[in-house]
Amino acid sequence: MTADHGTPVSLSTAGLDDPHMQPLAKNPERAERWIALSMFVGLLGIIGFGVAYWYDADPWVYGLTLGAGVTLLGFGITAWGKYLMPKGPFVEERHDLRGTDEERELFAAAVVQRGGGILGRRKLLAGMAGLSLAAFGVVAAFPLIRSLGPLPKKTLDTTNWRKGSYLVDQTGREVHVDDLAVGGIVTVFPKGYQDSPEGQAVDQTVLIRIATTDFTTRPGRESWGPAGYVAYSKLCTHLGCPVGLYEQQLEQLVCPCHQSMFDVTNGCEPNFGPAPRPLPQLPIYVDGRGYIRAQSAYSEPVGPGFWERS
Amino acid sequence: MTDTAKKDKAAAFGPVGKALNEIDDRLGIAKGGRGLMDKIFPDHWSFMLGEIALYSFVILLATGVFLTLYYVPSQDIVVYAGKYAPLRGQHVSAAYASSIDLTFSVRAGLLMRQMHHWACDIFVGAIVVHMARVFFTGAFRKPRELNYSIGIILLILAIGNGFIGYSLPDDLVSGTGLRIAFSITESVPLVGSYLAFFLFGGNFPGTAVIPRFFTIHVLLIPLIILGLVTAHLVLLVRQKHTQFPGKGRTEKNVVGAPMVPVFAAKATGFLFMVTGVTALLGGLAQINPIWQFGPYDAAKISYAVQPDWYMGFLDGALRIWPAWEWTGFGHTIPLEVFLPAAVLPGIIFGLCFAWPAIERHHTKDSEAHNLLDRPRDRPKRTAAGATMLAFLGMLFIASSTDVLANTFHISLNAVLWGMRVLVILIPVITYPITLKICQELQQVPDGGKRKRSNVVTRTAEGAYLAVPAEQRPGDGHAELDAEPVPSFISDGAAEPDEPGVHQVSR
Numbered sequence: 020m021t022a023d024h025g026t027p028v029s030l031s032t033a034g035l036d037d038p039h040m041q042p043l044a045k046n047p048e049r050a051e052r053w054i055a056l057s058m059f060v061g062l063l064g065i066i067g068f069g070v071a072y073w074y075d076a077d078p079w080v081y082g083l084t085l086g087a088g089v090t091l092l093g094f095g096i097t098a099w100g101k102y103l104m105p106k107g108p109f110v111e112e113r114h115d116l117r118g119t120d121e122e123r124e125l126f127a128a129a130v131v132q133r134g135g136g137i138l139g140r141r142k143l144l145a146g147m148a149g150l151s152l153a154a155f156g157v158v159a160a161f162p163l164i165r166s167l168g169p170l171p172k173k174t175l176d177t178t179n180w181r182k183g184s185y186l187v188d189q190t191g192r193e194v195h196v197d198d199l200a201v202g203g204i205v206t207v208f209p210k211g212y213q214d215s216p217e218g219q220a221v222d223q224t225v226l227i228r229i230a231t232t233d234f235t236t237r238p239g240r241e242s243w244g245p246a247g248y249v250a251y252s253k254l255c256t257h258l259g260c261p262v263g264l265y266e267q268q269l270e271q272l273v274c275p276c277h278q279s280m281f282d283v284t285n286g287c288e289p290n291f292g293p294a295p296r297p298l299p300q301l302p303i304y305v306d307g308r309g310y311i312r313a314q315s316a317y318s319e320p321v322g323p324g325f326w327e328r329s
Numbered sequence: 330m331t332d333t334a335k336k337d338k339a340a341a342f343g344p345v346g347k348a349l350n351e352i353d354d355r356l357g358i359a360k361g362g363r364g365l366m367d368k369i370f371p372d373h374w375s376f377m378l379g380e381i382a383l384y385s386f387v388i389l390l391a392t393g394v395f396l397t398l399y400y401v402p403s404q405d406i407v408v409y410a411g412k413y414a415p416l417r418g419q420h421v422s423a424a425y426a427s428s429i430d431l432t433f434s435v436r437a438g439l440l441m442r443q444m445h446h447w448a449c450d451i452f453v454g455a456i457v458v459h460m461a462r463v464f465f466t467g468a469f470r471k472p473r474e475l476n477y478s479i480g481i482i483l484l485i486l487a488i489g490n491g492f493i494g495y496s497l498p499d500d501l502v503s504g505t506g507l508r509i510a511f512s513i514t515e516s517v518p519l520v521g522s523y524l525a526f527f528l529f530g531g532n533f534p535g536t537a538v539i540p541r542f543f544t545i546h547v548l549l550i551p552l553i554i555l556g557l558v559t560a561h562l563v564l565l566v567r568q569k570h571t572q573f574p575g576k577g578r579t580e581k582n583v584v585g586a587p588m589v590p591v592f593a594a595k596a597t598g599f600l601f602m603v604t605g606v607t608a609l610l611g612g613l614a615q616i617n618p619i620w621q622f623g624p625y626d627a628a629k630i631s632y633a634v635q636p637d638w639y640m641g642f643l644d645g646a647l648r649i650w651p652a653w654e655w656t657g658f659g660h661t662i663p664l665e666v667f668l669p670a671a672v673l674p675g676i677i678f679g680l681c682f683a684w685p686a687i688e689r690h691h692t693k694d695s696e697a698h699n700l701l702d703r704p705r706d707r708p709k710r711t712a713a714g715a716t717m718l719a720f721l722g723m724l725f726i727a728s729s730t731d732v733l734a735n736t737f738h739i740s741l742n743a744v745l746w747g748m749r750v751l752v753i754l755i756p757v758i759t760y761p762i763t764l765k766i767c768q769e770l771q772q773v774p775d776g777g778k779r780k781r782s783n784v785v786t787r788t789a790e791g792a793y794l795a796v797p798a799e800q801r802p803g804d805g806h807a808e809l810d811a812e813p814v815p816s817f818i819s820d821g822a823a824e825p826d827e828p829g830v831h832q833v834s835r
Binding site: 026027030031072075078079080081082083085086087088089090091092093094095096097098099100101104105107108109110111112113116164165167168169170171174175189206208216217219220221223253257258259260261263264275276277278279289291292293294295296322323324325326327328329 | 367368369372404436437439440443472505508509511512513515516517518519520521522523525526527528529530531532533534535537567568569576577578580581582583584585586587590591592593594595597598599600601602603604605606607608609610611612613626627628629630631632633634644647648649650651652653654656659660661662663665666697699730731741742745
């Protein structure tokens with residue numbers, strides 16, 4: 020090593036006996052032995068992975084053999100490069116990216132005269148070509164975009180709940196007025212839709228028993244809570260997650276996604292978190308045989324907001 | 330000299346030389362090839378961050394190809410009959426069933442799936458840290474603005490493809506993520522419901538989203554990433570790498586190691602090391618256990634579920650944004666979704682894209698720069714970057730409000746309001762603090778020099794003394810100088826001509 024360590028030289032002028040061409044390790048033989056050892060253990064790991072595969076070992080054996088093997092192999096190769104190859108540093112000139120003034124002028128002239136000039140001289144052709152390309156862009160977008168799916172129309176405003184729909188659980192069993200005790204909760208679907216993914220995604224409703232006698236959550240909803248049962252859409256009005264947590268003592272529904280809370284006794288008015296609107300309430304009644312059924316569909320769209328929602 | 334004579338000269342290098350001659354006759358590789366081998370790469374530990382991203386991408390391609398051989402991109406309902414007993418007889422989507430099967434029935438399948446997932450988390454992480462390095466050292470300045478922009482596009486694509494990728498197993502957690510993605514798309518004013526229906530092929534969940542996301546995930550976005558990575562590297566070679574200032578380094582040169590053999594050896598070894606660490610993680614550290622989450626069911630949900638880390642800032646913003654829904658004129662704009670999930674990331678990435686222009690406007694500096702800045706020497710830029718990182722960090726923390734409340738037994742209400750305040754407060758105080766730290770670091774005497782350390786020793790009587798340590802290699806050298814050879818590499822051979830280097834025999 021020389022006193023001017025760190026002063027870079029050019030690779031092309033450095034002779035083989037130049038200090039820059041020497042390895043960083045001062046005892047190359049010893050460094051070589053360590054590096055070879057690292058690669059050898061790496062080789063054992065890689066062979067070990069093959070053996071592990073042969074016997075279909077546990078995942079941790081795969082990870083340990085392959086991981087340790089390849090890491091040690093890589094470590095050896097990197098150490099080889101760092102300690103046993105010419106240590107440098109070497110220098111290389113940067114060349115200006117920009118061309119000479121003359122080259123720039125010639126290039127600009129060619130672009131402006133050939134490009135602009137050609138377009139400017141045949142305005143009709145340039146216009147026609149431009150118009151056709153624009154039309155092609157618009158027309159090509161039709162199949163690319165419009166074919167992707169149906170128009171929303173009124174889909175987002177409606178559910179499969181109808182007047183008289185039975186409330187059934189996920190197995191299709193109709194919910195009877197005697198099924199739940201106070202504090203009980205069940206996820207229900209309109210009968211016939213409990214198995215369809217679309218039905219589950221849109222129609223999911225929570226049925227909660229909060230009292231033993233008729234319960235009114237809001238003025239004007241006097242008949243909606245027969246025998247203490249109330250039913251709300253399970254789709255969070257924030258981002259459509261299922262409002263899956265029921266805090267029984269506080270009578271709150273909680274959305275696990277972003278922690279909106281809804282007051283079940285007060286029309287599921289949101290009282291915490293980012294949800295902007297109450298969960299829509301499904302008007303229900305108990306029929307002559309004691310089964311719980313829907314008085315009508317939801318009176319407003321369920322789930323998160325969208326532009327067409329009025 | 331005739332053609333034949335030239336050929337004879339290279340032919341002295343044996344059959345390889347002959348083969349190279351044949352190729353050069355046809356492709357003309359000799360001149361450029363030698364130039365490429367001699368190309369100098371500057372050396373600094375921070376320059377390997379981008380390499381980690383590149384090698385993670387290679388791992389993603391390799392493990393991803395393996396996964397496509399077994400994964401079935403379909404939402405058709407099948408009856409599971411595979412190896413995983415708790416699921417037998419259940420009705421699940423073909424996508425979920427095949428993901429479980431490739432996990433448990435395909436040899437090394439779980440290793441490959443977990444390596445793929447880990448490699449993705451590392452990929453995005455390495456891009457972010459690489460971008461921070463580029464930002465804080467001013468590597469984005471002229472002439473490299475275009476390459477900086479390509480990098481941001483790559484970050485956005487990586488995040489997007491990560492989200493799409495972890496949605497593919499169709500498990501309970503990722504399915505909820507898809508539901509949220511549908512609702513976010515729906516929130517766009519005017520065209521939102523159309524966009525959502527076109528993306529999902531109808532109302533949520535539809536039957537199209539898994540097959541479509543599969544094609545986007547394995548074909549469309551990887552191709553774009555591959556193209557942009559190529560452009561990123563071609564521009565790097567064309568414009569040459571930046572370097573830190575130091576001995577012999579100027580704006581007009583590059584100091585470092587040649588491509589072949591030094592850089593090639595180090596880079597190849599590092600590729601294997603990144604692969605090896607990913608394999609260790611994939612085999613030893615469980616990630617995304619979809620068999621525990623269960624199949625997606627639109628009416629079911631799990632508690633305390635966070636998205637992958639790179640989606641955390643969006644989830645956090647959605648959690649703490651106030652419930653501002655706008656209604657009027659027969660229309661609704663769900664601002665409580667549209668602002669945090671669409672406008673906010675637009676502003677964040679927009680600022681990233683605009684920064685080189687903002688800085689150029691502010692400093693009136695339109696020169697080309699090949700020497701990097703130390704972050705402390707550009708206090709305002711460093712403070713601005715730290716502010717952005719603080720903001721993103723607070724949003725990330727906000728994505729676990731429920732877990733924080735449960736872990737520390739604080740009311741959820743207090744956590745929510747605390748995060749709403751902190752997400753503004755922390756970035757606001759980060760700026761002046763970072764500015765001050767940078768300015769004071771600039772004033773430190775001998776700033777940027779390696780200093781001798783003190784060793785605290787205890788005497789036999791029990792007194793403590795701080796004794797300056799023996800001189801170590803590099804004491805007094807500027808920190809950014811090329812590093813002298815540390816003595817532990819030597820076997821004790823005296824090298825008296827290196828000033829300041831104390832030889833320790835061993």
